[in-house]
Amino acid sequence: MSLNKNKILIYFTLFFCSLTFSQVKEKDSSKTEQLKEVVIIGESNVMSVSKKLFTVGTINNKDIANVAGNNLADVLFNSLNITINPDSSDGRSTISLFGLDGQYVKILVDGIPVVSDNGLGNNIDITQINIDDVERVEIVEGSMGVLYGDNAVAGVINIITKRGLKDNGWELQFSLQEETVGNEFEIFDRGRHIQNFRATNQVNEKLSYSIGASRNDFAGFYNGYKGKNYVNIQDGTVINDSLRGTEWNPKEQITVSANVDLDLGKHNLFYKLQYFNEELDIFNRIVNGRYQNGVLNPTAVDENYSTNRWVNNLNISGPLIGVTKYNFSFSYQNQKRNYKEFVYNILEKRTQSVETDAESQSSEVWYSKAFVNNIIPKSNLFNLQLGYEFTHQKGFDAIATGSYSSDVVENTITNYELFGIAEFQPLSKLSINPGARFTHSSQFNNHLIWSLSSTYDFSDKLKLKAVVGSAYRAPNFEELFYYFVDSNHNVRGNPELQPEDGISVFVNLKDNFRISKEGFLNSNFTFFYINLEDAIASITTEDEDGRILFTQDNIDYSKRIGFTLDNSFIYKNWNIGLGATYLGITNAINKSIDNDSDYLWSLNLQTSLTYNIEKWNTSISSQLKYTGKTQGVFNNTNGELFIGETDAFTWLNASIRTEFTPKISATLGARNLLDVVNINTGTSAGAHSTSTATTRLIGYGRSYFLKLTYNLNF
Incomplete structure (x- = not known):
């Protein structure tokens, strides 16, 4: 059955308004939680990011429940300086922070980086990160290389x-959970269908364990296309x-996880095991109309990508x-993707042969x-934290330009890292933290990065924090070792690439005010500056035989x-919540060429509203986000680099969450109420470039969801 989008919008709006205006005078004894910083207190929070060194924003489990979030992409969309970048062709969604893509943002689970197609912790497909067993999501902006190593340039x-x-x-x-994809929905065949199960047993005060499973079936976004079994015969x-x-290509994701939390005296052991599987189908638009034994037998050459990931994370602390406390983490992760190209018989609805x-x-x-x-616990003036980090990555990627290459070369990268952070407290209100x-890397030159953070407490409410730090973005496997060469292709990585060097400055002033007996206002003002040197980008050059070569190099x-300015009013x-960012971006391709590309300034806005009816x-909650124009480096149709712009867009979500009984709750909502589907990208912003205007698909239109949850405690 199909859904009428306009009727659903009218019903949803009327329901939303009636609940709001009929209950304005109701009072909730339990106040809504605001965005707040995370403080490490005791052993239960040893995996968190320290508030002493950084300003930490938090998305808690109530926020996740209000938007019916199933994966990380569902909950990050409303974060002020984060933009979700979906790709309809390969089904991946990555993030950008301050206009820097996912290569510059490190994603961790319990403080351990996540394995991905291209490396460890960076450029993660955030739709593959299930959050049904998540307590909260911490967001830290700015270079954090001292604590978290490579790729933590824009944040963590x-x-x-x-x-x-x-x-x-x-x-x-x-x-x-059932969800439309735009105005498309049918049981099993169209829309998004999600099922979750989780069981937790608190055996005693020292031991608990849990198991869980999740299935997320995204049937694709048709948007006028006719589906897998369509053929036009005349x-x-x-x-x-x-x-x-x-x-948008359909995909099905299954996540199974288990964890154990054990206290051994004063020491804590936490182990997490997770298995993830994703099946992505790509349907060829070209149909082959062959006759077999005098009968028309239309076929198409389709593709399937099957991804399997295993994660083993162990943390011991005490x-x-x-x-004096220690924190030890160990992880083994592996991910494999299988590529299948096959001939699909459309009329018989079966795989005819595998190529x-x-x-x-x-x-x-x-x-x-x-x-x-x-x-050094006995000193009131000085203290110290010391640590190490070890990473050994091995792998390959044999897919190029949508085709499979049998020329596979496996490579390894090993990093040995030592870090330290000192704390000086010359005054009771002032702390200074150099780090x-x-x-030492098997692939790159040795790197020394540093940071300096300082906090001054004018009062219990008014605090000033400044963080200056360096970080580097290491080239990923594809940029270094990619190789796809035949009579029609000459695409290679560049093993001579060196990491990008980044420096950031963040200065934060926060205060909170009591507006009335039951009213509070929290305000945060932040100035930031991020500078990247030797940024990596795609270039076109010639190989040793004079052929056109597509590869990577360090631009300037x-x-x-x-x-x-971020405000939270209760x-x-x-x-x-009301936040705004005024962001300026500029890029240079080559310093030897005069570059008159000034800063492109954009205004980004974020607002959220929650009303509780006791x-x-x-x-009842809603979130609105306006993302202004951003500047970036693009490739034109000839493979040449140019500096371009991506247009602004606005995203609006709304939802209602209610508990019918202590055991049963429901969440009804809408995503992308303003029906954003495409934005323009690639408009030239420089006088020395060749402009190429394209359209990028970023959404699948206004969609609606209903989530039912049943909790049983005994």
Whole structure:
């Protein structure tokens, strides 16, 4: 059955308004939680990012529940300086922070970086990160290379897993979510269908364990295309009208996880095991109309990508000597992607033959990190934290330009890193934290990066924090070792690439005010500056035989500067957030060429509204985000680089969440109410470039969801 988009919007709006205006006078005794910083207190938070060194924003599990978030992409869309970048062809969604793509943002789970197609922790497909067992998501902006190594240039996103229950016993949670994709929905065939299960057992105060499973079935976005089994036959002849397939390719994701949380005296052990599988189908728009035994037998050459990932994370923490504490993490992760090219018989709806079936990508990572803090506990003036990090990556990627290459070369990168952070507290209100990290890599030159952070407390409410730090973005496997050469292609990585060097400055002033007996206002003002040297980009050159070669090289610089004002207002049952960023971006391709590309300035806005209705155990929320123009380096149709712009767009979501009983809750909502589908990108911003205007698909239109959750405690 199909849904009428306009009728649903009218019903949803009327329901939303009636709940709001009928309950304005209701009072909620439990205040809505605001965006706040995370403080490491005791052993339960050893995986968190320290508030002492950085300003940490948090998306808590209530925020996740309000938007019916299933994966990381569902919950990050409303973060002020984060932009989600979906790709309809390969199904990946990556993020950019301050206009820097996912290569510059490190994503962690419980403080451990996540394996991906291209490396460890960077350029992650965030739709592949399930968050049903997540307690909160921490967001830190600015270079964090001293604590988190390479690729933490623009910032870090740290996902904290749930651990145990408050009381001994069992908790079983089941949820079912149905969601339209634009105005497309049919049971099983169209839309988005999600099922979740999680069981947690708090055996006693020292031991808990949990298991869970999730299925996310995205049937694709048709948007006028006719699907997998479409063929246009006229007068016994196949007519190729390019309407077969879907605009966004369908995919199914399954995540299974288990964890154990064990206290051994004063020491804590936490182990997490996770398996992830994704099946991505790509339907060829070209249909082959062949006759077999006098009968028309239309076929198409389709593709399937099957991704399998295993994650084993272990964390042990506790006191070393007295109040001196240690934190040790060990991880083994592997990811393999299989590529299949096959002939699909459209009328018979079956695979007729398989042309290629081979492993196309493999990543294997051994990782360990440990640090000891509070090394000099008896000193009121000076303290120290020391640690190491070890990473060994092995893998290959054999897919290029949509075709499979059998020329596979496996490579390895090993990093040995030492880091330390000192704390000076010359005054009770002033702390100064210098830090440094030394990296020895098997692939690159040795690196020394540094940071300096300082906090001054004018009062309990008014605080000033400044962070200056360096970080580097290491080339990924594809940029270094990619190789796809035949009579029609000459695409190679560049093993001579060196990491990009980045420096950032963040200055944050925060204060909070009591507006009335039941009203509070929290304000944060931040100035930031990010400078990248030797940024990596695609270039066109010649190889040793004079052929055109598509490869990578280090361009000269990319800079960002701006201001952010973020406010959170709480009054009785209302929680209102309003933030704005004024961001300027400039890029240079070659310093030897005069470049008159000034800063392109854009205004980014974010607002959120939540109203709690105590009588109905209901919360109503909405989130609006405006993303201004951004500047970047693009390729034109000839493969040449130019500096271009991406147009602005606005995103609006709304939802209603209610608890019918203590065991049963429901969330009804809409995503992308303004029906954004495409934006323009690539408009030239420089006088020395060849402009190429293209359209990028970023959404699949206004969609609606309903999520039902059942919790059983015993």
